[in-house]
Amino acid sequence: MDSKNTEILVLGGGLAGFVAAKTAKDQGKDVILAAKSGGISEICPGAFDILGMVPGENKKIVVKIQDGIKNLKTVKPDHPYARSNSLNVAIEKLIDLAKDGGYKVSGDGNKNVFLPNIYGTFTTAAYVPSFLNAGVLRIEKKEKRNVLVIGVKGHQEFNCAHAARSYEYVGKRHNISDDTYYSVDITLPSFKNRTRVSSAEFAEFVDTKKGLMELVQTVKENVSPKLGLDLILFAPVLGFYKTDEIVETLEKATGVKVAEVASAGSSVVGFRLSRALRRGLEAHDIPFLYGYEAKAIRNVEEKVEVDFVAGATDYCHPGQQVTVVADKVVLAIGGFLGGGLSRGQKVVKVDLLGLDLGSITEADVNYNVFDSVGQPYLNMGLTVNENMEPQNIGLRNIFACGDIVAGFDGIYERSSAGVAAVTAYDAALSASR
Amino acid sequence: MKILDFGELYYRQANCFVSNIIADRSPVVRVNGIDENAGFSVVYTALGSRFDVSQVAGEAFGFNEYYASDIDSVEGMPVAEAMRYARGQAIKEGKVPEEYRDIVDKIKKNENIYGHAAWQHVGKKDAKTLYLPGPASQLDKSQVDSFSKISDGNFYATTEFNDCGFMQMQLVLEEELEATKGRLAKVIENYETVVTDDQYVYDALKCIFPKEHKFMFIDRYLVSLGLKATLESVALHESSVLNRLYPLDKQNIQDIFTGTEIRLPERSSWDVTDSGIAGGLGFFNESSWNNMANRRLQTLKELGAGETVAFCSAEAFGLNRGGEEVKTILEIIAK
């Protein structure tokens, strides 16, 4: 069995894991990041939210984020935001790391902005990646633009005709836009006679020279100067690697600003961010063990040992065994989506720690799918002390961050990225002390 | 030799919730399109209903490399194993798609599916090192000559095992694989080191003899001999099997190409994906092979490096399609 040593071992390949690794490295520590997979980040929209809604309030999107956090603290005094002052610096770590991996994010984090998305509604975000930037709507600035929404024929994830009508309707209802939206479905010559086109397939193709040429040509044919366009919104399929370059090329060719619509649950957009964070880590010389699943964790004197199975596993492939010995371990193993919390018969478990978190009762789930206090069960997780050390797990020198931490509902609050960053930053700081 | 356990596969698959996103991870789906060959998403649905798995034989035979999905997907699905299961069922039920029938027959008999080699064995039977060249590289003898050079002739090489049962594993031919294992075991025991330059042969050996430590993939063998080359620049097509299945066995490429600028395509390292053709089955769908190889080769060429190099001889064969643009590490070092 192989073994490695490090000062700090971070477990988890989502946003929290990356922020924790970068923070500890910046503290001058030896760090290894190990992850089974990219987790839910692999299918995330790629924008960062801080806070979009306060549970119990009247289902209204928070405009000024700081005001929202103030209200949140009164409703939830144990919320991670109530326990930390590190939000801004933590988000900065995340943004810097993404930037070092070639992924540009902008925003000041003061006010929420709105991103037109594949559903035809608007996604709330505080920080926005470059490829969504031109599409942003702001509460304080009511836009009155001519917008062309371009879809791809056969691409089932995005219906541009619906989206155009919907943006108009929702934009007026939100009172954030008086835009006029047009729509067109395009087909690239290489995709003729196709009934279904997947996001990944289209993205892969326009990453090639031939694909980009076809794309530019086809888009140009569909952009009439008569429309007096201010913006083109494109289906979220503009490449895996060359998105910024593709957007720029389209802008140059049409003379119109271009943005993608926001998308989630897609391998294309999530992949861009995940990959950039990995590359960012590489740029900072932080070893990244990808495809390493932590199977057991224990204290040996003051150290922490973690057993991993490395590599994809199936019946023929049991995987390779590695143990990492660390002074401190930061758990960023995710919640229900990332795999840190799992199901057992009638109980919720943290498999890695062999911990039962108890059952989900009627009080933990709302019968209304979209309830104004969110879904209480989503607050489940590890309870941590002020040093981000999980309580009652029977282990020392362990810190926790991200979705595995109890006390917030990142989905309803629209706070996943912000909480991931702030808890990771704090956990890594404590671990580095 | 047991190749899969349906129970383990079944209960893992039952936790999958986003099959089409997993399919997106497959280079074959991305390059060939999702409308007629939806890859894992239909195999998954069929696996769920169980009685009509043979209806997805086309997908199962067309897609052989899925380890990228196994790791990148949120659920960690053993997709390659699901594909194996579907192939096995199609064979059992006699519903192998037309274009793969000859191949299945050949694989059953452990014949070389790429064509006949011009040689059978080279070297001294009592040497220390056994070289098992990839079945694609057996076609011509230059690979053996290269190996002879680097090992100072102290080796024995044979074509008799072809892919050492890799394809038999992929088709869940348990009895045939058992026979291959028996024959292999008798030969392997005579050597200190067993080297291959084919990632699939390497995978087969590791799966068939999980407790054996004498197998080396070519990169590790080169490092162990301290053999190096210095070139101006190299565009590298990595081994997905090493990246995805045996990450601990991967060598630092800079130890082999010292002082060389290594240029990696965008999909490399953790994002590496095999061109998806060289696992074998992809060769038997002409248009699929062309699409896949063209796309990858184009990307590699655009890196503008002095040499384009693949770790694995089967990959090089797949990308070259008769040409000579892609060299193997072994060839370069031998030069």
Place this chain on the structure above:
Amino acid sequence: MENYDVVVIGGGTTGTAVMRDLVLRGFTKSVLLERDDLAAGTSGGCHSALHGGSRYVVSDIQTAKECLHENIIYKKIVPQVVDPTDALWVARTDEHMEYAKQWMHNADEIGLPYEVVDVKETLEDEPLLAKDIQFAIRTIDTGFDPFRLCIAQAYDAKSKGATIKTHTEVIGLLFDDEDEKKVTGVKALNRLTNEIYDISCKLVINATGAWGSQVTEMAGFKIPVKPNKGTMGVYAMRPTKALIGILRYPGDGDGLVSQGYQNTSLLGTSSVDIEDPDTQKPGLDEVEIMENSVAEIIPELRNARFIRFCSGVRPLYSETSETGRAVSRRMILLDHEQRDGYRGLITITGGKYATARLMAEETVDLASEKLVGKVIPCTSADELILGAITHEEAEELAKKISSKYHIPLYTAHKLAARYGSVAATIVQDFPEHVAVVDDSVQIIGSEVLYAIREEEVGNILDIRRRIRTGMGQDQGVFSTYKVSILAKEFAGQSVETCFEKTIEYTQERWKGMYYALQYAQQLQTATLLQKMNVGFGNLDCLDIG
């Protein structure tokens, strides 16, 4: 005033089978009134087993005989809704073996076809079964699609001239001005427009099952229908290809049903008497009992994922004080003229899904006598239902569709198998939308549009009864919005309506997950549903600031 010969109340399998039979015997001037949607009550909530008699062969031989007879007929007249697999009954203990002997004895007596199969071969074919199974029988029960069968009967009748009115509730009966015991029609409420109107008719057939007494109470008398709830859990996949059961006296959790052509299976069912059929909900403790029970023959079953829990309500009928399982599953035909002195009203209730055609046959025999004074011969066992083709023909059709429309063979296979010859019309009429919109159920866009055009759907809930959208592993997380948008664009509806329908359907999916969550299952998918719709889509909130 609207005027018909016959008003059938209830759009479940009994009502639609009655409708079809009426039309086949020439009573085309008939209307079916359903307060919700077709198969929205007991039929849609049934546990998807088309019984062939094997379950009742020991406990209730009469019901077993009827099921056997009817199973064979259904497979012939409407193969497209019946799963092509059959049933496996297994024995593990001596007690089971005893039961098996009795079972075979009775099966021989009524001519129920079965085959004692080799245990070793069975275990090879069904590797998830317990290794210590002693004995196995293969017989003719199958899973089926209860929505589709109900709907197929209704539209078969419609295509032959009948009228189907869904979302139309009967809120009162009309009586003869001079004879207060003669029913002459019904007062109907259109639940979509809230319009109330009268329909006159010669005969009212009450086919409302568990709700049966609510109709007779409009005439002033009760009937002893005992609503009996069954809880079910749906697994994300089929652990066994075939329907599987334990050879023992019927109880809770006797086995798993593989749903018609689907990649899900159903654990069921419990039997609990309830008061009001409209307030039933799944019982978690019932699920646990059933899961433990079936785990005896599928040991790793608890590792399978429940995607949702649901419940249905049986219309048991008993003049005695018996309750629950003790009450017969037999059909009950009540001539209220004889029984209660009310003319123009008959009730058909009780029975099994599998015996719906037979129930209809007997009902329409009686109706025929009342309407024309004689029994017009019944042909419902011989006439094929719209779309019926053999499995072989369906395979051929699938190949053609796959190559002509560039969709995966598997998708085409499911389409042709489930719609029969109608599949050709679906793709022909909507060639622009043949792409798959729901990956986990393999539904194509054309199906959605065909259902809207032909099968009177008011919302996504109705659409899912026709095409099963959102009923797969992801419970519609990645498909509901696509289907809503397709439907909206096709019907020219507003954006607002589209959101309302998406939310309404997402709520319906959540309903099933709500219970599964408390069993600590389906956590990942439920959370993903929240993430996509709330965190990403802001669908819960259309206001800012």
